[in-house]
Amino acid sequence: MKVNFPRLFAKSLPKDFSRLPKEIQSAHFLPGHTAAVYCSAEIILNRLLPIILRQLGLADEWAKLLLKTTLMGCYIHDWGKVNQHFLGLMATESVHYQKHPQWLQTIKSELPTNDRNQVQQIIRHEILSGILVLQVPEFRQWLESCEDVDLLVAVWGAIGHHLKVDPTKEFVKTKGCGNAPLYVFCQHKIPSKPDSKPVRDDFRALLKIGTGSQLKLPPQLPNVKKSNWTQEELKYAVEAVTDECEAMAKTVGRNSDRQRFIAAVKATVIAADIAGSAVPEIANQRQWLRQVLEQVLSREDLQQVIDSRLNKKQPRGFQKSVAATKSRITLVKAGCGTGKTIAAYLWGLNWAINRKLFVLYPTTGTATQGFLDYGTLTEAETALMHSRSNIDLEVYQALINENDDHLENESRLQSFKAWIAKLIVGTVDSVLGLMQNNRKPIYAWIAIVQGAFVFDEVHAYDDKLFSALLRFIQTFKGAPILLMSASFTQEQLAKICVTVAELGEEMTEIEGPKDLEDLPRYQFQVVESFTDVLVDVAAALAANQKVLWVNNSVKSCVDTYNFAVNELVKYPNLDFSPLVYHARYRYKDRIERHSQVMSAFSQQTKGVLAVTNQICEMSLDLSADLLITPFAIFAALIQRLGRLNRQVKFDATGNLVLASGRICQAIFYPTNTPYPYTREQVKAGQEFVRELAELGEISQTDLMNAALKITGEPIAEYDSAWLDGLWCTSRESLREPGNTINVILAEDRQNIEKIAEEKRAKKGISKNKALAEEAQKWAVPVRLPRPISKLTDWKRFQKFYPIAPTDAVIYSEVTGACEQYKC
Numbered sequence: 001m002k003v004n005f006p007r008l009f010a011k012s013l014p015k016d017f018s019r020l021p022k023e024i025q026s027a028h029f030l031p032g033h034t035a036a037v038y039c040s041a042e043i044i045l046n047r048l049l050p051i052i053l054r055q056l057g058l059a060d061e062w063a064k065l066l067l068k069t070t071l072m073g074c075y076i077h078d079w080g081k082v083n084q085h086f087l088g089l090m091a092t093e094s095v096h097y098q099k100h101p102q103w104l105q106t107i108k109s110e111l112p113t114n115d116r117n118q119v120q121q122i123i124r125h126e127i128l129s130g131i132l133v134l135q136v137p138e139f140r141q142w143l144e145s146c147e148d149v150d151l152l153v154a155v156w157g158a159i160g161h162h163l164k165v166d167p168t169k170e171f172v173k174t175k176g177c178g179n180a181p182l183y184v185f186c187q188h189k190i191p192s193k194p195d196s197k198p199v200r201d202d203f204r205a206l207l208k209i210g211t212g213s214q215l216k217l218p219p220q221l222p223n224v225k226k227s228n229w230t231q232e233e234l235k236y237a238v239e240a241v242t243d244e245c246e247a248m249a250k251t252v253g254r255n256s257d258r259q260r261f262i263a264a265v266k267a268t269v270i271a272a273d274i275a276g277s278a279v280p281e282i283a284n285q286r287q288w289l290r291q292v293l294e295q296v297l298s299r300e301d302l303q304q305v306i307d308s309r310l311n312k313k314q315p316r317g318f319q320k321s322v323a324a325t326k327s328r329i330t331l332v333k334a335g336c337g338t339g340k341t342i343a344a345y346l347w348g349l350n351w352a353i354n355r356k357l358f359v360l361y362p363t364t365g366t367a368t369q370g371f372l373d374y375g376t377l378t379e380a381e382t383a384l385m386h387s388r389s390n391i392d393l394e395v396y397q398a399l400i401n402e403n404d405d406h407l408e409n410e411s412r413l414q415s416f417k418a419w420i421a422k423l424i425v426g427t428v429d430s431v432l433g434l435m436q437n438n439r440k441p442i443y444a445w446i447a448i449v450q451g452a453f454v455f456d457e458v459h460a461y462d463d464k465l466f467s468a469l470l471r472f473i474q475t476f477k478g479a480p481i482l483l484m485s486a487s488f489t490q491e492q493l494a495k496i497c498v499t500v501a502e503l504g505e506e507m508t509e510i511e512g513p514k515d516l517e518d519l520p521r522y523q524f525q526v527v528e529s530f531t532d533v534l535v536d537v538a539a540a541l542a543a544n545q546k547v548l549w550v551n552n553s554v555k556s557c558v559d560t561y562n563f564a565v566n567e568l569v570k571y572p573n574l575d576f577s578p579l580v581y582h583a584r585y586r587y588k589d590r591i592e593r594h595s596q597v598m599s600a601f602s603q604q605t606k607g608v609l610a611v612t613n614q615i616c617e618m619s620l621d622l623s624a625d626l627l628i629t630p631f632a633i634f635a636a637l638i639q640r641l642g643r644l645n646r647q648v649k650f651d652a653t654g655n656l657v658l659a660s661g662r663i664c665q666a667i668f669y670p671t672n673t674p675y676p677y678t679r680e681q682v683k684a685g686q687e688f689v690r691e692l693a694e695l696g697e698i699s700q701t702d703l704m705n706a707a708l709k710i711t712g713e714p715i716a717e718y719d720s721a722w723l724d725g726l727w728c729t730s731r732e733s734l735r736e737p738g739n740t741i742n743v744i745l746a747e748d749r750q751n752i753e754k755i756a757e758e759k760r761a762k763k764g765i766s767k768n769k770a771l772a773e774e775a776q777k778w779a780v781p782v783r784l785p786r787p788i789s790k791l792t793d794w795k796r797f798q799k800f801y802p803i804a805p806t807d808a809v810i811y812s813e814v815t816g817a818c819e820q821y822k823c
Helices: 022-026 030-056 060-076 084-093 101-110 125-135 137-144 151-159 194-209 231-249 257-281 285-293 299-310 317-323 340-351 367-374 379-385 394-400 406-420 429-436 439-443 463-475 490-502 530-542 554-568 587-602 634-641 679-693 700-709 746-763 767-778 788-793
Strands: 329-333 356-361 423-427 451-455 481-485 508-511 522-526 546-550 576-581 607-612 626-630 648-650 656-658 664-669 740-745 780-783 801-804 809-812 816-819
Touching: 022 030, 030 060, 030 194, 030 257, 030 285, 060 125, 060 151, 060 257, 084 101, 125 137, 125 151, 125 231, 137 151, 151 231, 151 257, 257 406, 257 439, 299 340, 299 379, 317 340, 317 508, 329 340, 329 490, 340 356, 340 451, 340 481, 356 429, 379 423, 406 439, 423 429, 429 439, 429 463, 463 490, 522 679, 530 546, 530 554, 530 607, 530 626, 530 664, 554 576, 554 607, 554 816, 576 587, 587 607, 587 767, 626 634, 634 664, 634 679, 634 700, 679 700, 740 746, 740 767, 740 809, 746 767, 746 801, 780 809, 780 816
Parallel strands: 329 481, 329 508, 356 423, 356 451, 451 481, 522 664, 546 607, 546 626, 576 607, 626 664, 740 801
Antiparallel strands: 648 656, 740 780, 809 816
């Protein structure tokens, strides 16, 4: 049965809809939303089209096809929303219409509903968009009249814009949807019944967007008579569309220009949809988007970062060599503490001007933690990472208004931060995840496509990450790339060299400073149990030394801290500062913990014990006198050793010497559980340590040589969902899925609201902006509950952060969050 609706909805209507400005009201309906997405695409491509071509190594001949195919994808992306199931869902979820309960109940009685009493959709609107374009002759003939458009690729961009095109799942969901045909409102002629006129006016306005734009579609609009689709007709149409897509996909070569063109269309349609969803809700919308696209580095920006890092010192010869490279792809083999970060910024002076600079590490930091996962940044770096945050917080709410999926919202917000930053320091997932259609990087496409990239600590990549890196190098043929590591494996080096050679390019390889890397620093000791290290720890603390005790998990980190503090109090007259540091703190508390650890290691008056987990491997620029660690994967052990006896200086005769004046000890012990590594990885790490221990005094060169001898299984290759998926656009894992999510603690909610209200009154900003700004400071990463469906029972803060009930998480400002549920 046909259900009448007042308009063609693009999204649900909020409670205050009638008080919104007209342009924002318009964006809630299909013509207005489509126009906003289409306009965003035009602005994006006007600025980025030549940059996309350059970055992907596509010739200028691809320009018009890429432009118009992307615009067509944006134009048709939401056509499928004109069906009564989608419209019924939007109507019943609109707070604005809750004052009409009888009408809403009529909708639910006439349309299928699920066990949560929500209108059930027999087919996703994106898939229906593809059906209307390809299987309705009147539409297809009209659209095919547009020149310089690959209509099938435009459809791939349209159906994939929510990353839900997975051919292993059913596209037509008949269960719970009854037998009634699906009514589709795709008529535009003036109706005889006045109650359907607004809907037909909307559809006519939607079609006309394509006639008055760069697409230049014929002014004679197609007249489609078919409006009812049975389940069998939908299944037949899906099969026909699938067959056509599969046939086309077989003609696309791996790593071909056409494959990269298709991937670019899909990513740009997604970017335009995100921009079009947010832009109408902010002032000076077009100007805002243009300004965002211009957030790239100037020489002055980067020089300020370099000057702040060098602190009036001159760059080392090694750093100058990196800066002077003439190769688009450069590989640097240098140990921890050799100045690779400054070298990377100097490299950026030649390769990252008028681009964004991505400095990427293989840690798996949570989104809210931001740059704390990746080192202590200078004020100049921080300014470039948040260059527009003072004026862009207002867009946060716009980005999440249409979605109750907290993971989707978090992905949008984090990708948005890359849009507005000139410098992005973060996890490698934020870029290489693009290869597998991960949400954050694909949503950050307009930033990535303007990027120059520094991939640091490449030796720590697992097979999936490394395979994605190789595919990224093959795909981004115009992007400047700097690869850095303290210890590439032999197979990694060989794979990189072959990949670059296949591109027909030469890669420059630069070694680290030999005098620094050959300096003996370490001595290894292996003990039977972690309890055997207490005497050495106490002796070091009594001598006012700095002890770093690294663990393989947050739980073992907290347990070790409690054990050490309780046992060390038994040693008389031992005056020291005990600290525990990992990722599961409120963001504001984590900033404080980070500062406390850095400050404690910089003073000389008393001993310090810092108990951490892997967070220290790439985030703490400190130098310990004693390192304690369980066995782990060799790459992690090398990173931990990079925090031991790190500092050097020149003596009176000009020779490079250790600032500590002595060889420092690293003590290793077995672990009862290999998590988060495999037993084979831990065993290889143990053999790595025992072999080096026989050398006595050990240098960074020794570490690198030992790493080159490690032979494991051949590095596996993985397909890229973004590139190889072609018409199939769904998310695949870049590595094992993360097991944490950012939440707000229930007991913190009142404090957040109080502080936000004070800030709102003081600054004169909106309530939503004040709440969004304050909530970030209180967000806590906790482990996902099992089953994950439990999250649906947790309320949401600002439609974004799940609110953890008081009995779900116990929080201590000292030891952080402790989950009380099954994880």
